[in-house]
Amino acid sequence: MTHPRIAFIGAGNMAASLIGGLLARGVPTARIVASEPHAEQRQRIAAEHGIAVLEDNAAAAAGADIVVLAVKPQVMKDVCLALAPALPQGALVVSIAAGIPCASLERWLGEQAIVRCMPNTPSLLREGASGLYANARTSAAQREQAGELLGAVGLALWLDEEAQIDAVTAVSGSGPAYFFLLMEAMSAAGQRLGLDAATASLLARQTALGAARMALESDVDPAELRRRVTSPKGTTEAAINAFQAGGFEALVDQALHAAAHRSAQLAEQLGQ
Template sequence: MSAVLNCNISFIGGGNMAQALIGGLLSRGMPATRITVADPVDKVRQVLLEKEVHVTDDNLAAVQQADVVVLAVKPQVLATVLAPLKGQLQDKLIISIVAGAEIDSIGHLLETDQIVRVMPNTPALVQTGAHGMFATDAVSAQQRDLASQVLAATGLTLWLENEAQIDAVTAVSGSGPAYFFYLMESMIRAGKNLGLDEKVATALTLQTALGAAQMAITSSNSPAELRKNVTSPNGTTQAALEVFDRAQISQNIQAALAAAQKRSQELARELSESVK
């Protein structure tokens, strides 16, 4: 973490994910004076001012002294935002958390190839994110380590073998929180139908989700083994799991993630065509 603490980091875009990263960096000792955020929305800048970081509505001014530039804008405005920065960032490490924005597209817009592409997820807001990362060959080992330190401030970082795997990461962890929220919704609804008060059903569901995740993270056993360990023959858990199997829940989950991956690929192609 020491390397990133001595860098100047500028964020282009100050939305939720940028704020999550900024909060994580500050909590790990990053001086607020080393962080600059450019955002066109006054309300966003006011929120960021409370963190005592530098704020501006001028993207070009924001990146002048930066060692690392984090792109955190909506994909629809990427080309417009980056146009004035073309050729201005060639000596800086670029970290992009822009959904669907391929490295070639960003490189074309900025005339640089020192780019790390990241697929984060929303639990980064509570510093438990999961980030899939890919870098071009132009990114040095030192820069890769620096990018890891920036993202590790909000959770797990994993390097990918190729950029195409970003679409799989999008399907698994990028969209993944919604799948678990969907399951939680269903369990809470089922608890109510079985006679529990909504607050009780909610508390039991959320704590069980937290406990199961913590067990899976800390155990030497795989999730499949953990499931088997809590499934007694002819017991209540087996009765529930048999319903899942009859409904082909596992197959449907796999089909759902494949659909998410396909849509991620489509969005990336659409964005690439729009910026070139």
């Protein structure tokens, strides 16, 4: 099987995680190239992954089957306008930049097959969760290629509507920070209960990992798992009751709606 030639425009952390995931799945180094404006980062990525890393975006994109846009949203417009004349005809463009809608990418790049993705930071450990949306010009084969690309660093799920990207951003894109916040709060509470800082922190982090694995590997949903560990009149029930008395579910709903609303705002601002 011939692997597509993949060009990464921008070689930051998320691009590096995707490159590492692709190489781990057997994609030859010769089929991956990247561009990066900073010399130190070019040298680091080339040394770590054994791929060619160029300074010029157009040179990197030349002859590519898939062009991955991995630059900051604030510079995406300028990068796209400069790159458009050099894009190979029929290439698939995959954007992993937050807040840039397909309509804006189409306006800046021309008539291209475009897949917009919302990955999250656990992709750096190949434990990511990504939502993907394809425009009408994207073929079934290109959708499969995009799915394999993001699947190299974790879960990749297709969305029916681009507006759902805002919900993905709220749930999984920003989601790791919510769990970090909970771990912080649990660790601090543990210290107030008499544990030393290192013990409280390690217990909170390991518990989060164990709970996540149980939820992913179990054949029942999290609500049932919660019920199974909540004995009547026991310690867990006391804690759950305290959470719910404080409006836990409503607060989570409010927080995710705020994140989704901000995602939509950024898309409107950055896509001009």
